[in-house]
Amino acid sequence: MATISNAAPTTLRTARPDLAANIAPQPTRSLPEGTEVRGFALYVGLSEDKLNSNDPQISDIVNQIKHLVNRLAPAADTYAAVALAPEGTGGRDVDVVRFALGDPSAKARRQQAAAAEQDRAKSGVILDFSRGRVLLDNTPATLTFREFELLQFLVLREGRTVSRDEIIEGLWADAPAEEVPSERTIDVHVRRLRVKLAQYQDIVRTVRGIGYRFDRHADVSILHAAGPSPDRF
Template sequence: MTTQTLDQARPDFAADLAPAPARRVPEGTEVRGFALYVGLSDDKIEDGDPKLGAIVAQIKELVAKLSPAAETYAAVALAPEGAGGRDVDVVRLALGDPAAIARQKQTAHDSLDRAASGVTIDLSRKRVLLDNVAAPLTFREFELLQYFVLREGRTVSRDELITSLWADAAESEIPSERTIDVHVRRLRVKLAQYQDIVRTVRGIGYRFDRHADVAILQGATPSPDLF
């Protein structure tokens, strides 16, 4: 797809729109509009294709042509880097779709049930449960574990940890690679019998390996009004 407008790409687009079937709404309510959730991460936009802002602008333009009285509003959905999952599900959750929120709560409830005798890493509440008991992780220890979890299966070097987690620290507070090893060792001690979820890759760094008894509850990032 090039940067041409939607009506140029599909001049017959409006003609193709069939009347929507009438839907009953609950008594005492009225239809005031609709929400269209679009899942599209930056890494899926090919070179030469319109960027996210251009796509939003063209959709708004199309809505204005189809119904001049319509008001439009768009916001970008953000998620923690490397969080995974389907883009459209991330969008629905970040923008507060009730059905998506209800599903997440049910998933969290199911995960807690499964992890009653395992590890629950709750990224939204920034806590770790071991056999349903909160582990006494410090802020820095949780940050370290979260960094590994969001890069599941990838080996993270000590240098990357220093660069990423201490990016805003004063020069005197920046740890050495040996200090990183101390932080990881303390984290493992607090993970007790589940400490092997953080593995040492000799000569390189560390890697998070998810076991069958590990549940990860993803968090959502507030979505700024960019468009």
């Protein structure tokens, strides 16, 4: 980041002495309680390679803007900084400037974009309970509601073998008697779930004669909901 000196303003060919008189009054905006306005930041996106040979230099433009502010509000303190970025940085100039000069919203968007890109690039299984979805190599698995519930039920009991009876009692506790499945039907649900998990179907293991178990795998990421699950123990 480079600062701009307070040298006398250069007279620009495009300068408008009457500019202040042409500025329309802006509506007053309500402020958050307990805050006050102490100034403002004006981000200008303009790379040097976009200036023609007969255009004013960036430093001249900055000094002219500072001069205008001093005319409009003589009591104002002004400070100008030039945003520097690595050569070849993509994106709009004004967005690069905002990020380089520490604009909080620009930083937040950059972090969100980086997180989204990382999520897209990540392979393996993502069990996203906060959004109710399962991603296989970043592709959504087409699980039914009951299949998702069954997988979540096992994952929340990670490392413990869960019997078929326990699954029935946990997932069909409020179902009418005629809708409660048999142990054999649980096996069918698990088999269909495994088919949809494709190459990752072994994350649901069969414990012969007892039931099923989910064990932690290196290629599985679990995103829990914001609050603790009432099923977790």
